[in-house]
Amino acid sequence: MAFISVFDVLGPNMIGPSSSHTAGAEIIAYLAQKMIAPPLKRVDFTLYGSFAKTYHGHGTDRALLGGIMGFSADDTRIRDSFAIATERGLAYSFTPNETETDIYPNTVDIRMENEAGQVMTVRGESLGGGKVRIVGINGVAVDFSGEYNALIVVQRDKPGVVAHITKxxxxxxxxxAFMRLFREGKGHKAYTIVESDQHLPEGVAQLLLENPNINDVMIVQP
Incomplete structure (x- = not known):
């Protein structure tokens, strides 16, 4: 018998009418902005499925913008996220895509560009009840929930890299708790995602980067 918690029934603490369209959207964007160095200068959201149909009426646009600015799901500033983004000089756009139907109903692609010129794309799915899944980073298919402290290692697919990470x-x-490798192809760019139920210690990213086959390390945690 599947276990259902009270949080699955009641949903998370949040600003907005829908755990899927507001809380879930906010969490996806919040996780995404953790993967790129601040400050952001532009973000573009492409919405699919029901996100594309109801994003304005359900406040999905406000939630996404609030999350990308680092607001939590219950932060009242989400109501004013458009004005706050303008004050911060953050350019943004929302593009509904209703032509691609072979995709999870509540899906968003987020393209972020920071002041240093770095560009990153993240695809996320809102699963209901405030639960989400990140399924793409820079065009590479991945899979993690954001419910754990996550370490994302961008690497070349070479022998010894995973051993270095675990060491x-x-x-x-x-x-x-979980460790998975996702890659473009043998010998090409790969992502190792490690999820832990404890806070990741300071300095771990610098130690991992000592391996010449590791290009970047992102830590996504509360």
Whole structure:
């Protein structure tokens, strides 16, 4: 028998009418902005399925914009996210895509560009009850929920890299809950995603970057 918690029934604390269209959207954007160095200068949202049909009426646009600025799902500033983004000089756009139908109903693509010129894309799905799944980073299919402290390692798909990651984490006392490797193809760019139920220690990113086959390390945690 599947376990259903009270949070699955009642949903999360949030600003907005829908756990799927507001809380879920906000969480996706909140996770996305953790993956790129601030400050952001532009963000473009492409919405699919029911997101594309109801994003304005359900406040999905406000929620996405609030999340990309680092607001939590229950932050009252979400109501004024358009004005706050304008005050901060953050350019943004929302583009509904109703032509692609072979896609999860509540899906958003987020393209972010920071002041340094770095560009990153993230695809997320809102699953209901405030639960989400990140399913794409820079065009590479991935899969993580954001419910755990996450370490995202961008690397070349070479022998020894995963062993280096696990060695560093073990030395720092990090207990691994989940660890998965996603790659473009053999020998090409890959993402190792490590999820832990404990806070990731300071300095772990610098230690991981000592491996010449690791290009970047992103830490996504509350």
């Amino acid at each position: 560093i984490l073990s030395e720092r006392g990090v207990n691994i």
